[in-house]
Amino acid sequence: MKAILATLCAAAAALAFSAPAAAQSPIELKLGHVGEPGSIFQLSSDEYAKRVNQKLAGKVKIVTYGSSQLGGDKELIQKLKLGTVDMAVPSTVMSSEVDLYGIFELPYMVKDREHMKRIEKEVFWPALEPATEKKGLKVLAVWENGYRHITNNKRPVRVPKDLEGFKLRVPEGKWRVKMFQEYGANPSPMKFSELFTALQTGVMDGQENPFTQIYSAKLQEVQKYLSLSGHVYTPAYLLVGKTKYEQLPADVRKVLEDTAKEVQAFVYATAEKQESELLGKLKAAGMQVNEVDKNAFIAASKGIYDDFAKDVPAAKPLIEKAVALGK
Template structure:
């Protein structure tokens, strides 16, 4: 009986030790493709944070899963709330659940990265991050996805009229769907992992994304035209489930949040470096490039602004502050 007791005790201790080790491995996910800015920034964040954990003597380790290995954005958002994924990089799908984030769905609102920094300080952290937390999402990093441009297989896009009848892939974002419908396109929500095949088979005619995502996904192989619109600047949000995040020790939270700030600056420098280079590579890859008529798109976008002000909590105040910070 004594030997059996020792055996049971040994097993119990082993299970407890195994659970303790597993609990210190934190999963970090992104649906972004290998080689994209989002993928690389998340990888950089995980590597940098792991260095800080090691220096601090904290037995924590971030395990990075890119290219939708742990699911598409919609699935990942649910897993964050459940705590089965610890951190994830989310972009255009989050505003559907947190309407305040739709500020960044307003076309042509953001002028440049200096303006982005002011909006982050004046609007994002005071208004939007707390709203996200109330919906169960703790944002710890405000990173870049980038300025979005339109590609398609039919013709150059110079004005909204050129989008008439085109099936344009959008993220699963109700705001992006409204935007392209307002411009005359036939918006088709689709996970980014399905876009290449959708374009190749003609299920969709085109899509819109920053250069980094277009090039990383090799969309130039199945698209003939890239139209420079810069219609939306999309941030990328390093996000945790709010309740799950509160369970982390404060020193772990400190390292994650400091590492997120460091990764933000790394990502901004990388984005600025790559922007012109990737545009040239898309053209070299066979795409025809044109610069769209910005005024024509701006004039067609007022209904999106009206919708935001009328239907989003603090919409008018946020918009006023965001526009004032551009001056």
């Protein structure tokens, strides 16, 4: 009996050494976002996935899911914490997760992308990112959603008073709600995936978004007026759930992080190109476009800055620093 067992063990060992090792499947990472095809979210996420999949071929495969397939922004953040989604690209909603992100909800805070780069270096990474990690999330890179403008079906908006009584959809971030309440509108947070129907049916009169989101979601089909307010510049963030992310090999994490930051240049260049191209397309689609009195909006925004500084005292020095970086 012992002789038989010895023979079987020897045969198994020989087979193990002679057979080729089974190919290991790459780690699949799910990246979710709310952007429609053609949006800056979709273009950024797909570019990132392409570069990572080339660099980590056989080790990691990022699969992107746009159009809220894996949920809206709040759901995606919850799924990151649970580990059921690996990556997401939220924007405004982060101010409801970490109060300090509200600095990016303040009207006319960010002057341009060069100003944003300075804010990112001197405000975001030292203060906001560590606060994010305390919530079980980690930011790999700061990307972009863009400059936001107001659309509606009632009338051109030139000064804040023109917004009085508007049923206005806003993202799921409390400071955007407060901003438009200050301007006299009746803002309501709503998932982006529900917006087209709400505008089409008259549940909402208008909304505010960057050109990339307006055009890719075909909002020009259900909105008549486009007012170039540029009231907020919204960064976007490539986010991961901290616990699950830290289980990945260190060399994989390094590539994921380095590539995320490397893609920022692509994001900014693409967003800048889209700004001029998409405005032309929105005009061609029949939208009536008008300039706004930005000084009137800035004057009407003082209360929002004051309320935010009172509500989030730790943000006051960050606001002062961010403003100084724009001078």
